[in-house]
Amino acid sequence: MATAFADQLRSLSDDALGALIQLRPDLVVPVPSDVSALAVRAQSRGSVARCLDGLDEFTLAVLDAARLSRAEDSALTSVAAILALAPAADPEDVRVAVGRLRARFLLHGPEEALQVVGAVDEVTSPYPAGLGRPADYLDAQAAALCADKAKLRRTVLAAPPGARAVLDRLAAGPPVGTLGSGGSVAEPVRWLIDNHILVPVSDAGRAPRADGELVELPREVGLLLRRDSGPLGALRPFPPAPEGQVRDPKSVDSAGAGQVMEAVRTTESLLEALAVEPAAVLKTGGLGVRDLKRLARAVGLEEPATALLLEVAHAAGLLGESDVAGTGRGVSTSRATGTADEIFLPTGTYDLWRALSTAQRWSALATAWLAMTRQPGLVGQRDDRDRPINALAPDAERAGAPQARREVLAALAGMPPGTAPRADDVLALLAWQAPRRARGREQAHRDALTGAAMLGLTGLGALTSYGRLLESDDDEPGGDPLGTGPGGERLPGASEPVRALDALLPAPVDHVLVQADLSVVVPGPPEPELAAELDVVAELESAGGASVHRVTAASVRRALDVGYAATDLHALFRRRSRTPIPQALTYLIDDAARKHGGLRAGSAGSYVRSDDEALVAEVLADKRLGHAALRRLAPTVLVSPLQLARLLGSLRDAGFAPVAEDSAGAAVLSRPKARRAPSRTPVSARLAEPAGPLLAGPRLAGVVEQIRRGDIATRAARRAPVTVRAANGQSVPGLTSVQAHTQAMAVLQQAVREKARVWVGYVDAHGATLSRLVRPVSLSAGYLRAEDERTETLHTFALHRVTAAVLEE
Structure with missing residues (x-):
């Protein structure tokens, strides 16, 4: 079968083979050596599973119909047999779905003798379309009942209400149920077993046992119960249409642009709050619950929204960890060495980010959100060990998060502009588009909708125009895959979404x-x-x-x-x-400037001095400063055991305006030095491991040509003359010895003179025996130089490694 499959691939035109590679790009990672290797890979479990993950609900149902309609003797099916199992669907829709399966080579062969790739049965449910196995496979008594159609209908109609409810549930699929624990069986199930409508089985795929823990509904009974909906159940050839409101696209863009400004401003406020008071890194990694609550109060957001912006800022390289020894703030010791404290601080990239326009800053955040492998919606939930998941902690890593966000944006982009669907409608659409991939990703899709609204990709529940451009720009095959310039710098201003957003945002102002x-x-x-x-x-x-x-x-x-x-x-x-x-x-300015610097404070613990003796006396007599324990050293100098910063705060709280000074008496400017963590590479600029290369145009043609050339070379090697194959050690009937080395040299010299092609058998550097059809160019200095016209390369063979040579017939 593998040979027939490879022959069908080999018979494809270059355009058709290129179309297959575009539909299944994993087939050329790495590029196979020939068509036979491509065929083996196309039938492998992993490749078939990846291909099935991208198929919609209706196409998967048609594939189930092909599995159900296979003949027992030949395992073949046909388009007519598939159509017979889908009477409620439009035949043209079914034929289109069959075409999709054949284009991906999940079905292959002519229409009247289609064959399902074997790996499909291995990676899908053992119950196609939710139907059980045939009754004659499960139990002889059940087979006898199903053979009598009239008796089967009477038995099903006679089922008690409880038993009929069990039948309806199993008929909808899957057809397997579990018996009660401890050997107890519910009365409705017992009635069905006694009447041979359900068959006890020990496990799916094993021989039936009377004391089994599972029961299975035979296929014939399931088909009878589906007589109204059809053998495949309810079929939906087209995706469900969302019932959301339709809003004015201009209003959507305006609302989204307003949220963009809010998201950028809030992110900046969060990072400024961390610059003033850094947060400790927990021993297990991540941000503590108390620090998250503090930051949420500082920016006036709920904790989940705050966690989302922190995660995005971290992914964009604006927030990082810094090792700071001896901070005295009770932060955790380094997990790696235990010798330094780790705190969260804005990075050096943050200062560059602040200098960009609002649209460029948003672009950095949005692209990082799309690419980051973290799911902020998990923050606050509990993991498998019942421990809370903290913001920026490793527990929030989810490899499928970027794909879930792209699926949500693609679903929104596929709707008419201004459509604001409900979250449940989006999930239903995604479940139809890729049922296998959407299963288990419902929470990730909901988190993607929340993140898109928080970052302003959606406004009033609908995808904005610049969000639509971001979704399409992100998948542009001809663009720079890293989104960076020649020197590695980010180029957010060069993208279409930034230009579209700039047109919506108000122009920056330079006045108040x-x-x-x-x-x-x-x-x-x-x-x-x-x-x-x-x-x-x-x-x-x-x-x-x-x-x-x-x-x-x-x-x-x-x-x-x-x-x-x-x-x-x-x-x-x-x-x-x-x-x-x-x-x-x-x-106000003049009054503050007149008072400013009237007092000078320094360390003694700390001291206070002034040229105005009356002012010094006023400070000493102020009862509000009693805790400072001020003591006069001179008519113009007071000292205190308090540290300088605390003394300055006390004096200012009492209404004075002191200024700190250094040991030389010069005023010390109090602008705090910005603390920054080491710069990080944004997650959106990293080369993520792709599911497959984006091949188009010359690159795709090059891959197809490489496979074709490898296939020609492989097949040509198999057609080498029998003498050459015998010299290479292969078993050839009728030959008892190899060609003499001197005879091979004579053949090669003749080929050089006549410029004829010759089959050369030789031993390579790894000891493998090979044969190649070449045109000799020269024979000298112990080496043969020859040209391979198929690959257009020049080969050099050591003469002592040549085992045989035969002129091409």
């Missing part, structure tokens, strides 16, 4: 509107430079498309602490504000 109540309105997303300035000089009150900040005494003091002077702040607001500067803001 300062109000009389000291609020600062930013009428759009701020430019990176403006955002950095506002982080220092104002407090964020509300975020969104137009954010609102407020200037306070604390924010002005913070700006003065990091090195701004009063004149700098006045110039900043005059340059950025499109409205007149309120007089209250001018007074």
